[in-house]
Amino acid sequence: MSDKMTCMPFSQLMEWIRAEHDTKGTVFGVHRPYKADASRSLTIFGRNLETVIGPAAGPNSQLAQNIAASYYAGARFFELKTVQIMDGDELAACVNKPCIKADDECYNCEWSTELYVPQAQEEYIKAWFLLSFMAKEYGLGSMDGFQFNISVGYDLAGIKSPKIDHFIESMKYAGHTDTFRECRQYLLEHAEEFGRMTAEDIEAISPDICNSATISTLHGCPPQEIESIADYLLKEKRMHTFIKCNPTLLGYDFARATLDKMGYDYVAFGRFHFEDDLQYADAVPMLKRLMKLSASLGLEFGVKITNTFPVDVKAGELPSEEMYMSGKSLYPLSISLAAKLSQEFAGRLRIAYSGGADAFNIERIAGCGVWPVTVATTILKPGGYQRLLQMAEVLDDMGMKPFDKTDTEGLIKAAQDAVCDRHHMKPAKMPASRKSSEKVPLLDCYTAPCEDACPIHQEVSTYMRLSGEGRYEEAMQVILNENALPFITGTICAHGCMSHCTRNFYESPVQIRDTKLLCAGKAYEAALSSLEPAKSCGRRAAVVGGGPSGMAAAFYMARAGVQVTIYEKRPVLGGIVSSVIPDFRIDDTVIAKDVSFLEKLGVEIKCNTQAPPVSELKRAGYDSVILAVGAYKRSSLKLEGGTPVNALAFLEEFNETKGTIRPGRNVVVIGGGNTAMDTARAAVRCPGVEHVYLVYRRTKRYMPADEHELLQAVADGVEFRELLAPARMEKGALICRKTTLGAPDASGRAGVRETEETEKIPADMVIAAVGEKVPADYYEENGICVDEKGRPKVDSNLGTNVPGVYVIGDGLNGPSLVVKGMADAKTAAEAAAGKPVSGHRSSPAVKSDVYARKGILAEPSDKKEAQRCLSCSTVCENCVDVCPNRANISVHVPGMEKEQVIHVDYMCNECGNCRSFCPYDSAPYLDKFTLFAKEADMEESKNDGFAVTDQAAGLCRVRYLGRMHTVNAAEAKELPEGIARLIETILKDYTYLISS
Incomplete structure (x- = not known):
């Protein structure tokens, strides 16, 4: 492939414009x-x-x-x-x-x-x-x-x-x-x-x-x-x-x-x-x-x-x-x-x-x-x-x-x-990569990044469209198809879907989480009435732990006909969401609505009940036991002069006392994740608190917290003390060493170097949000093998060495996202039920409606968010949009549902712009099926693609998966049907692409 552009003759340009305008209106x-x-x-x-x-x-x-x-x-x-x-x-x-x-x-x-x-x-x-x-x-x-x-x-x-x-x-x-x-x-x-x-x-x-x-x-x-x-x-x-x-x-x-x-x-x-x-x-x-x-x-x-x-x-x-x-x-x-x-x-x-x-x-x-x-x-x-x-x-x-x-x-x-316009300011955090880990396929490369990024792969484009049409009950059924906890996730999900939304390249992401909660609220009664205990499949399962992962596992299995019992040691279901996440973010009335779905499906819920050992549960006749116990072993940060309060312990007390605890005038929170943000925001609300300082050894830009949570902490008045590493505790103060940032480390974040210079921060209470550990002792007591870090060893279905016993959620690999725990729950539930626990409810959008939204910048407003959704699973074409030279072409192949994208080599100068916006880990100018002007150009390239050698006869020289073929497009049995039809369509309907 050459980076030299070939200028088209005026005749070809005119033929292209007229043919495309007359056939496609573009x-x-x-x-x-x-x-x-x-x-x-x-x-x-x-x-x-x-x-x-x-x-x-x-x-x-x-x-x-x-x-x-x-x-x-x-x-x-x-x-x-x-x-x-x-x-x-x-x-x-x-x-x-x-x-x-x-x-x-x-x-x-x-x-x-x-x-x-x-x-x-x-x-x-x-x-x-x-x-x-x-x-x-x-x-x-x-x-x-x-x-x-x-x-x-x-x-x-x-x-x-x-x-x-x-x-x-x-x-x-x-x-x-x-x-x-x-x-x-x-x-x-x-x-x-x-x-x-x-x-x-x-x-x-x-x-x-x-x-x-x-x-x-x-x-x-x-x-x-x-x-x-x-x-x-x-x-x-x-x-x-x-x-x-x-x-x-x-x-x-x-x-x-x-x-x-x-x-x-x-x-x-x-x-x-x-x-x-x-x-x-x-x-x-x-x-x-x-x-x-x-x-x-x-x-x-x-x-x-x-x-x-x-x-x-x-x-x-x-x-x-x-x-x-x-x-x-x-x-x-x-x-x-x-x-x-x-x-x-x-x-x-x-x-x-x-x-x-x-x-x-x-x-x-x-x-x-x-x-x-x-x-x-x-x-x-x-x-x-x-x-x-x-x-x-x-x-x-x-x-x-x-x-x-x-x-x-x-x-x-x-x-x-x-200087204060959000359209021109850099976000508080460096945007994460919005690409999937997959390579772009030669055909049918249309994908919705929001759906790919979601651990449970919710059919976002479909329920966004239904919501926009006011069809909330149908939208809710699409949501429940994959999502067992629409109210919890609609309220506190970290929304990786929104981080990957193509709208981020326009202005702001589609408000997917809010739309989910809107649909759940509008269609709650209808959704609840539509649920009935499923016909029994003859299996029984016990779920140990009633947090989000356990609740989700119970939902999926019950819907598949499994008789399910949840054992929860606390008074209510919800786990860390109920006991630790502050009530100002989510309260038990929200969680109760997701619980009601379980009750309607016939799940037996045993709160205030310590689950028996796994062996007893198996003897009690449960075919499967799903352990959703969470990462409940609390870590501590030991500093010279004392040990800070554990953040989860503080938050749990904050919720139990309805925010009436008195930590003192000055509170210091150590950490940069979502738990640290929750802790700091809770501390701000405590009586008598005048200052809440959040200490982190890097800057805001490199904090692991979700940007939305970070900005809420800023709005609540949390005082960020960046580039500080805690060193020791003194009476009424935390002494920190100042740090400097260096080159990026393996995680992509800037490296940190501590200096000898220190800073003293007033502190009546120091709280550390330093993460929790999986309960290795619990697993070993139940005969489950663990690795050197105490994490249970599991197979692809999350099954352990004990037959019929699965581990899911935070207790598997440590604290993570609610929706990631739900993905674990779905995997284990399908293994326990012996069949899929959800179907496919996605449906394409009207293509003309999608094209009508492309190129229009519009922030969230009182209008329905569906009007901003680009329905990427129906129409992506980012690489087509962003190519200055129009070298990536959308092609309609008769009989194929989606438009296909072909790369035209002679128009490309390898600027690389399409690489930035392809939702796959790919560069379309290198990875999409390519039309070459002549065989010599194809020899200079490694791209799969073709050059027309005899247009009248339909003969082409084709490279597919690295192998060369000479084919007649109408009878190309050496090639997959889709590739052959794409080539045939170019020769028949897109002759203006073929360079003379």
């Missing part, structure tokens, strides 16, 4: 077009502009199809990817691949077009014709309603070189170029096939493609050089001109303080660029001179904010030493620079914008008179180009006004708001 995978209203058109550079947004000079404005996809989705201002004297193979040798990482804030290590400059020129001219065609033929707007803006760099000598000079002149007037003539001739020859576009329209396509330029300068370019380039473009080329300005104009201290405040303290950069780049004191007089010059020439001049923000590669983000940061972390710097320059020039300086713009802030930016606005990061995320539509519609609703001057006060307010 263009290059974009489903919903933007149709401009001519009455809203603005003017810039003396030309019309239907809306002020488009792709920034970057991966989304490099090839003709990229520009066409942008236009269809809503772009009208196109900052074409930068050209410079170094191009083609010479430049490619300087760019390491992959070169884009956009899963949160974005990084890239490429900067100019990877094509040769003449190729770039051809792509831009072809795109000019494609947009003109779509505007007229599909009624998307006026043929003169969009503008191209060339980006040139990086020094005057290069810009004046014959190669770049020819490019500039050809973009100013393309009528003399072969490409322009060929594109026009193709359209004229096919004019009779078009529905709206006439020969007169084609002849009217202007050869005056571009009359504006944006100067892109490398970091360290001296002000004299920048001004000389602008002077040249204005005077000699008579082009309206923007200069890209870097956030380094703000100064190192401002940038460092801003990013630190917003949680980007790990982003590394030095003072070098701030000292070597254009200085603010030099920039202001230069800009004033250029404004005066442009006015005298009757041309428009301004700045483009911002260019790039260089940072160091510290964690292997990209295979480079330095990379450029963009997206949500760049926005606060970019908008601050816009505000500063607006204030400096009293709003008279024209400002174009790029730097973290998206649907959430576009109205603020453009509403301050800062436009055009070009974007890159947002359209590199799921939803892709389709995100442009929402931005265009926001601007239409707002009602854009002609440029008069920038709104300084509005920009200052936007800059102030940016």
